[in-house]
Amino acid sequence: MTIRPGTAVGAALAALPLDPLENRILLCHATGLSRIQLITQAERALTDAEAAALDGLVARRLHGEPIAYIVGKREFFGLDFAVSDAVLIPRPDTELIVELALERLQQGERLLDMGTGSGAIAVSIAHTRPDAHVTALDVSEAALDVARRNAQHNGATVRFLRSDWFAALDAGERGAERFNVIASNPPYIAAGDAHLSQGDLRFEPVGALTDHADGLSALRTIVDGAPAYLHAGGWLLLEHGYDQADAVRALLGARGYADVQSWRDLAGIERVSGARLPA
Incomplete structure (x- = not known):
């Protein structure tokens, strides 16, 4: 028309x-x-x-292009976030991991957001809790550029690092940095999943959607690596697919985490699983 x-x-x-x-x-x-x-x-x-x-x-x-990419922004956790085809579009489901992280983050503590993309998780937490020390990682410099703009636009103080998962956090003689909460919404769609060729996902960065494997490889990397970067008693929180909660809980249990559990989103789907590092 x-x-x-x-x-x-x-x-x-x-x-x-x-x-x-x-x-x-x-x-x-x-x-x-x-x-x-x-x-x-x-x-x-x-x-x-x-x-x-x-x-x-x-x-x-x-x-079929997503509305968020057409207008260049999306609302998330009450804030406006710029988006481009370098980052995933923030979704309401991910607000759950923000809420869970905020509940566990004490005054002045440190939080790490892994695979930050648009910065939705890190910026929302830093905006809500200015006392927190928030670090956000991503392997994509283009994604970090978007995240930095979102932090500035929303008046949030976040330290951004380009990093392939934990790589940038190793600190030589002083040892690895440690955090009270680690949160991540990593790529968790399995390679070849039909959803990758449907709807908005056709336009989003494929590397932020799929691990090009079984959908659990990034989650395994984070579960296995996080103990070296968490304070004793610190929490690891992971967003995952609608049918992956059992598998993620099993990964956490096998690695020796405590209080392993999952939380449901507004649709009643187990969307986030997490656990504490034992003291």
Whole structure:
């Protein structure tokens, strides 16, 4: 479809072919109007540039591109996060690991976010708890650039390091750094999973989605390596797939962690598993 210049804002909103929420998001993005202004300025005519921009945005969405990538941002934990195709789109399910980490992080303690991507976990925690010392790692410099912008935009103090999992944390004679909480949402989709070629996942960075193996290799690396970087009694929290809770609990138990357990997201799915490092 084509939205013609001169079409009233309200009429354009009614004519768009997408879900009503997506129609509003794209119209706001094309015009620079807020949701309230779409109502109060419903009779305002679209300019040539606005109509052309709106057509382009709608075409991209009809092609399947995620709304978050089209508008370049996504809300997470009450904050605005910039996103690009260098990072996963933050999802509401991941708010669970933020809440669990905040419950376990005491005043002035240290938290490590592994595979930070957009910085959603690290920035949300640092914004909520300015007293915490938050470090975030990612192997992708492009992802770290996005995460740094999100920390600055949200007024959060986070130390970002480029690192292949724990590699950047080894500190020579002083030994490895240690943290009170380690949290991670690593790649956990198995290679060849049909979901990788469906929906929004088609557009997201494949290396942040799959471990190119059985879906558990990154989780194994973190479970095996974390004891060297956790304080005694510190918590390891891992987001995982909808059907991986049993396997992740088994990994934690085999490595000798205490209080092994899983937590359910709002859909009732076991989404995060974790445990403490014994004293």
